[in-house]
Amino acid sequence: MDRFSRLLALVPWLRAHPGVSLEDAASEFGITERQLRADLDLLFVCGLPGGAPGDLIDVSYSGDRVTVVDPQTLDRPLRLSADEAMALLVAARALTDVPGLTGREALDRAVRKVEEAVGHESARHVRVALDPHDEVLAVLQEAIRLRRRVRLRYLVWARDEMTEREVDPMRVLVRGGYWYLEGWCRRASAVRLFRLDRIDGRAGVDVLDVAAQPPPDATPRDTAEGVYQPGPDDIPVRLDLDPRARWVVDYYPVSQVCDLPDGGVSVVLRVADLAWLSRLVLGLGELVREVAPASVAASVNELAGRALAGYGDEIIG
Numbered sequence: 001m002d003r004f005s006r007l008l009a010l011v012p013w014l015r016a017h018p019g020v021s022l023e024d025a026a027s028e029f030g031i032t033e034r035q036l037r038a039d040l041d042l043l044f045v046c047g048l049p050g051g052a053p054g055d056l057i058d059v060s061y062s063g064d065r066v067t068v069v070d071p072q073t074l075d076r077p078l079r080l081s082a083d084e085a086m087a088l089l090v091a092a093r094a095l096t097d098v099p100g101l102t103g104r105e106a107l108d109r110a111v112r113k114v115e116e117a118v119g120h121e122s123a124r125h126v127r128v129a130l131d132p133h134d135e136v137l138a139v140l141q142e143a144i145r146l147r148r149r150v151r152l153r154y155l156v157w158a159r160d161e162m163t164e165r166e167v168d169p170m171r172v173l174v175r176g177g178y179w180y181l182e183g184w185c186r187r188a189s190a191v192r193l194f195r196l197d198r199i200d201g202r203a204g205v206d207v208l209d210v211a212a213q214p215p216p217d218a219t220p221r222d223t224a225e226g227v228y229q230p231g232p233d234d235i236p237v238r239l240d241l242d243p244r245a246r247w248v249v250d251y252y253p254v255s256q257v258c259d260l261p262d263g264g265v266s267v268v269l270r271v272a273d274l275a276w277l278s279r280l281v282l283g284l285g286e287l288v289r290e291v292a293p294a295s296v297a298a299s300v301n302e303l304a305g306r307a308l309a310g311y312g313d314e315i316i317g
Helices: 003-016 022-029 033-043 082-096 104-118 121-125 134-146 247-251 274-287 294-309
Strands: 058-062 065-070 148-156 161-175 178-185 190-195 205-211 235-241 254-259 265-271 288-292
Touching (some): 003 022, 003 033, 022 033, 022 065, 033 058, 082 104, 134 148, 134 161, 134 205, 161 190, 247 254, 247 265, 265 274, 274 294, 288 294
Antiparallel strands (some): 058 065, 148 161, 148 205, 161 178, 178 190, 235 288, 254 265
């Protein structure tokens, strides 16, 4: 159980067990007493908007006994409006359509309970269609289940290059609204993350009749700080973009985003390959208003000049 989920469960449980010992409470949640004390200290500054003393959760503990004095509604049954319940139902339906979902039976039971709570006939006809990458996801999840190696046709955004590689799948995960395959890349001899929307569709995935065998020391990456983790030598580059180029924010791993007054956007990318950046800027053309630092802008201008020179007298105006 992650800490957020534990805190949500901790308040009503402590409310139902006033004066419980720290040892017993820690044992109930499978944590140490030190972790429990840290959770209780955090609860002291949690509560309703406003932040005044009467808005915060009040926990009393001294010695080895703890009691929740004021749970700030967290011990009450959840009451949803019709709109909130319908939104929850749509989200749950979206999850039930994810191929290979574990715990589907529990989710189906929860969906039925929400449908009964909504009590409206339209709730029983909610259906959610997911994006076309679900077929790729289903194939990869089946490969993981069968422990089979896969061959991918994968677009490397940093080089704008379609590559082929064989991967021993380890897991699929969602980060920042995107699905990823994590596995041992035979080409790179390292653990790599592959964004599913950059795989060349269903035809870009082949399940091989070869057992997936990641090395014993191949471990999943820690993505708590984000999927993209720039290297120490990467160069931060700022691009000021026209509103028509806002898609860059969604497609490339930007480290900073700042909206401009006219609807444009200023982004910072950490770049290891200036040649790739130059191709991106030249491809965007007039949609790039400014490039910084000046040394990078000069490099892009030089490349543009060489490209234009290749056309010779064909360029008019």
